[in-house]
Amino acid sequence: MRETFTKGMARNIYYGGGIFFFLVLIGLTVDTVNRLPATDNRENLSEQVIAGKRLWEVNNCIGCHSLLGEGAYFAPELANVYTRFGESTEAIKAFIKYRPVDGVEGRRSMPQFNLTDEELEELAQFLKYVDGIKTARNWPPNIQG
Amino acid sequence: MKYESQGIAKLYFIAAIALFVGQILFGVTMGLQYVMGDFLFPEIPFNVARMVHTNLLIVWLLFGFMGSAYYLVPEEAERELYSPILAKVMFWIFLVAGALTILGYLLVPYARLAELTMNDLLPTMGREFLEQPTITKIGIVIVALAFVFNIGMTILQGRKTVINVVLLTGLVGLAVFFLFSFYNPHNLVLDKYFWWFVVHLWVEGVWELIMASLLAYVLIKVTGVDREVIEKWLYIIIAMALISGLVGTGHHFFWIGTADYWQWFGSIFSALEPIPFFMMTLFAFNVVNKRRRDHPNKAAVLWALGTAVMAFLGAGVWGFLHTLAPVNFYTHGTQITAAHGHMAFYGAYVMVVLTMISYSMPLMRGQKAANVNAQKHEIRSFWIMTLSMVAITLLLTGAGIMQVYLQRYSADPLPFMVVQDRLAHFYWAREVAGLAFLSGLFLYIYSFFAKGPEVADVE
Numbered sequence: 001m002r003e004t005f006t007k008g009m010a011r012n013i014y015y016g017g018g019i020f021f022f023l024v025l026i027g028l029t030v031d032t033v034n035r036l037p038a039t040d041n042r043e044n045l046s047e048q049v050i051a052g053k054r055l056w057e058v059n060n061c062i063g064c065h066s067l068l069g070e071g072a073y074f075a076p077e078l079a080n081v082y083t084r085f086g087e088s089t090e091a092i093k094a095f096i097k098y099r100p101v102d103g104v105e106g107r108r109s110m111p112q113f114n115l116t117d118e119e120l121e122e123l124a125q126f127l128k129y130v131d132g133i134k135t136a137r138n139w140p141p142n143i144q145g
Numbered sequence: 146m147k148y149e150s151q152g153i154a155k156l157y158f159i160a161a162i163a164l165f166v167g168q169i170l171f172g173v174t175m176g177l178q179y180v181m182g183d184f185l186f187p188e189i190p191f192n193v194a195r196m197v198h199t200n201l202l203i204v205w206l207l208f209g210f211m212g213s214a215y216y217l218v219p220e221e222a223e224r225e226l227y228s229p230i231l232a233k234v235m236f237w238i239f240l241v242a243g244a245l246t247i248l249g250y251l252l253v254p255y256a257r258l259a260e261l262t263m264n265d266l267l268p269t270m271g272r273e274f275l276e277q278p279t280i281t282k283i284g285i286v287i288v289a290l291a292f293v294f295n296i297g298m299t300i301l302q303g304r305k306t307v308i309n310v311v312l313l314t315g316l317v318g319l320a321v322f323f324l325f326s327f328y329n330p331h332n333l334v335l336d337k338y339f340w341w342f343v344v345h346l347w348v349e350g351v352w353e354l355i356m357a358s359l360l361a362y363v364l365i366k367v368t369g370v371d372r373e374v375i376e377k378w379l380y381i382i383i384a385m386a387l388i389s390g391l392v393g394t395g396h397h398f399f400w401i402g403t404a405d406y407w408q409w410f411g412s413i414f415s416a417l418e419p420i421p422f423f424m425m426t427l428f429a430f431n432v433v434n435k436r437r438r439d440h441p442n443k444a445a446v447l448w449a450l451g452t453a454v455m456a457f458l459g460a461g462v463w464g465f466l467h468t469l470a471p472v473n474f475y476t477h478g479t480q481i482t483a484a485h486g487h488m489a490f491y492g493a494y495v496m497v498v499l500t501m502i503s504y505s506m507p508l509m510r511g512q513k514a515a516n517v518n519a520q521k522h523e524i525r526s527f528w529i530m531t532l533s534m535v536a537i538t539l540l541l542t543g544a545g546i547m548q549v550y551l552q553r554y555s556a557d558p559l560p561f562m563v564v565q566d567r568l569a570h571f572y573w574a575r576e577v578a579g580l581a582f583l584s585g586l587f588l589y590i591y592s593f594f595a596k597g598p599e600v601a602d603v604e
Contacts, residue, residue, distance in 0.1 A: 007373060010380035011307075018387035025391045032338065032404050039402045040334035050331045057271025057329075058259040063192025068401045069478030070337065071273050074179070074191050076561040077478060101187065108182030108562070111190050113256070130333060136408060139400035141475060144558045 041132040051119075052126025059113050067130060069140070074108065077145030082124075082131035084143050089124035096120060146508045148219040150226035155509045156236050157212025158502045162590065164205035164243070165495075169583050171198040176576040180569050189251065196250050196276045202490065203274065204243045209498030210319075210355055211239075211292055214312060216505045217362050218296050222303025227295050235291050242284040246277055268329055272340055275326045282326055289320040307376040308365075311383060312358040318351030334402040345394045348489075349418060349460075353386040356456070356497045357425065363449050363504045364429065369437035378428045382421050389417035396468045400477055408470035415468040419461030422453075422493075429453035441600040442507065442514035444523040448500035451531060455492025463488055463538065475553045480568070481545035488538040491530075499589075506593070518597025522588055529585030536578035544571035 036042070056062075061078070062071035068079045085091040096113065097120055103109035115123065146152065175194045178184050185194075219226050226232060249258045255271070262278035264270045269279045277285070293316050300309050325342040361379045365372055395411025398404075429450050440446060463485040467476040476482070503523065507515045515523065552564045559567075 005377070007307075007377040007380065010377045010384065014380045014384035014387070017384050018391075021388055021391040025394060028392070028395070028410065029338075032398070032407070033335070035404045036332075036334055036402070039404075040332055041402075042332055045331055053331060053333065054268060057268065058256045058264060060192045060196065060255040060271055060276060062271065062273045063195050063255075063276075064190075066478040067333075068337065070397075070401070071478070072192070072195055073478060073480055073483055074175075074195070103183045103186040106181065106183055108178070108191070108565075109186060111187055111192075133334060133402040135400045135402050136405045137400075137474060139474065139477070141553045142558045144552050144560055 039134040041129055041134070044129045044132055046125065046129075048122050048125045049129040052122035052124070052129075055115070055119055055123045056126055064110070066145075068133070068135065075110065077140055078127055079130050079133070079135075080140055080143065080145055082128045084145065089121070089128055092124040092127055093117075093120040096123065146220075146505075148225050150229040150232075151216045151219050151505075152509050153226065153229055153232045153236070154212040154216035154505060156233070157208045157215065158506060160236070160240055161205045161208035161212060161498065162502070164201050164208065166586060166590070167247075168198055168201035168205060169579075169586055171195075171201065173576065173579045173583055176572070176579045179565075179572040180576065193250055193255070196255075197247055199274055200250070200276060201247065204239075206494050206498060208239070209494075209501070210316070211236075213359050213498065213501040213505075214292075214296050214316065216501065216509075217312065217359070218299050218309050219303075221306045221309040221362070222299050224299065224303040227298035227302065231291055231295050235288050235295075238284065239288045242281055242288075246281045249278065250276075267327065269327055272326075272329065272336070274344060275340070279327075282323075286320070286323065289316075289323065293317055293320050306372075307379055308358045308362050311354055311379060315351045315354030315358065318354065319347060322346045322351065337401045338398065338403060341394055341397045345397055346391075348494075349390045349393060350387070352494060353390065353421065354383050356452075356493055357382050357386070357421075359497050359501050360425065360429065360449060360452065363445060363500050364432045366504060367440040367442060367446050367449065368432050368435070369440075370432045370435050374435075375432060378424070378432075382424045382428060385417070385421040385424060389414055389420060393418050396470075396473065399470050399473055412469045416465060418468070419457065419465050422457040422461035426453045426457045440514070442504060442520070444515065444520045444527070445500060445504040447524055447527055448496060448503045451527060452492060452496035452500050455488065455496055455531060455534075457492070459485065459488030459490070459492035459538070463542075466542075475549050476545065479545045479548045479553075480541045480571075481549065484538045484541035484545055487541065488534055491534045496531075512599070514600045515592070516595070516597040516599055519592045519595040520600070521597075522592035522595050526585045526589035526592060529588060530582055533578045533582035533585055537575055537582070540571050540575040540578060544568045544575070547571070 064072050064075040066073060066077045081092060096115065099110045099112045101112045171194050175191060175198060178191045178194065215226060215232055258278060259270050262280050264279055267279045269282055270276060296316060297313060300313055322343055325339050328339050330336050357379055361375050365375050392410055393415035395407040396415035398407035398411055433446060433450060467473050467481050507513065547568055548564055551559050551567060552561060
């Protein structure tokens with residue numbers, strides 16, 4: 001680089017730019033958090049849904065599935081599974097409940113998690129709540145996720 | 146090696162390479178599960194294999210960063226490490242905690258592991274890459290703080306160079322942003338939003354500071370180019386990394402229930418994210434071309450150039466491919482993301498750690514550079530691993546394009562599993578490339594044991 005551009009100038013751009021854009025990120029974060037009530041479906045965060053989120057976590061569902069497009073890409077997107085399953089929590093519960101213990105020969109299969117009926121309901125309610133989150137452009141693009 | 150305490154790095158590097166092997170073994174396992182769904186089912190289901198694959202990557206890169214810092218900082222600061230004992234103790238704590246966590250993943254169902262480690266007291270488990278039990282996370286914080294303290298004290302009491310101060314800034318950032326992993330709100334949108342404060346601000350933020358400073362250090366050593374020139378480059382590269390990458394976090398906020406304006410902020414700023422990586426490539430080639438000496442360690446020079454190029458391709462180009470909101474609308478959460486993730490992590494972070502290992506390991510073993518045969522094998526392993534990773538990336542990109550079309554874009558979208566079946570050829574070829582990568586890794590390890598004439602003899 002040319003001599004007119006000194007190390008001191010480079011350093012100032014680093015500190016100035018870094019600090020400035022960190023503050024921008026914080027500002028945008030505050031604004032985003034303030035706007036969340038309009039989209040994040042918090043009115044449906046019931047005790048059941050909260051318990052369902054914990055079940056989602058402790059069974060590592062994200063290790064195969066994606067949720068709002070984040071996670072693994074080994075198994076279907078689940079942010080819209082409630083819609084895909086005909087808006088039926090019963091269908092979601094039945095799917096999880098009847099997974100074969102030893103899997104399906106040659107195919108990907110979801111493990112049998114041995115959840116109680118109460119837990120199945122909580123997990124289904126969590127997925128219903130996620131389906132109610134208003135995403136930009138109504139992502140995912142279609143019902144297949 | 147000028148200071149005795151630099152030798153501690155060797156311990157860290159050996160552990161890093163051992164865990165790297167584990168990571169790749171689980172990688173090829175998962176690759177096979179993509180096409181043979183019942184492989185190792187139900188003993189090691191895909192989610193477990195993936196957790197082991199990604200967590201081992203994170204842990205071994207952290208070992209690599211720590212080892213690199215322990216090697217680099219005393220030399221830059223011109224004094225012994227503040228506390229070599231602390232560095233050794235933390236090594237064993239981290240290794241044992243990491244090994245127990247991985248064994249926990251493999252030996253008991255994840256829900257049982259959550260119970261055993263009392264996740265309910267402070268629930269942090271079950272989020273991608275942050276699957277570690279809360280107790281392990283606390284352990285990581287303790288190790289990170291002790292490490293930053295040790296490195297920080299060494300620098301404070303010694304010579305402060307741009308390289309060691311930037312490295313320290315990156316390492317402090319790494320420790321600080323990890324604290325967001327303890328925040329797990331019930332509200333999924335908030336949870337996801339702040340989850341990225343660990344994941345994005347690590348890999349597209351503070352880790353870039355670490356990478357750039359390690360690269361700058363090795364380039365000074367192997368080229369003999371004036372420190373002033375290199376430090377100017379370093380500042381401007383990391384300046385661009387932060388200017389683009391901080392607000393660039395927004396490219397993760399397009400479709401998770403956050404404000405629409407992120408589509409603009411995220412697209413524009415993340416579109417700038419390739420710039421620091423492109424500058425790193427310019428920097429590396431520029432400096433090597435202006436070299437004042439031909440360092441006998443050819444392998445280290447190759448790794449340094451390689452990491453700059455592959456980071457630009459993987460993080461820069463493959464990141465840009467799907468970072469604009471109108472594109473990402475279709476590609477979000479498909480194999481395109483997997484393609485980008487593989488080459489970016491390999492190019493930027495795996496390769497920079499291997500650059501440091503390549504440069505420092507011979508010095509810690511009392512040589513100027515590895516012997517002629519060892520370097521020949523190392524260079525061959527560089528090409529095998531790098532080209533295999535290029536193949537993996539291209540194949541996953543092909544799979545991703547097909548997936549986007551069949552599942553998201555066509556007039557008659559097909560269900561996820563139907564589409565996955567149609568991608569089987571890509572996945573089989575990817576598995577072959579994965580096995581080739583593994584063979585390259587074995588050759589890399591063999592290179593440390595290869596006998597041959599010393600480099601000085603042939604110069």
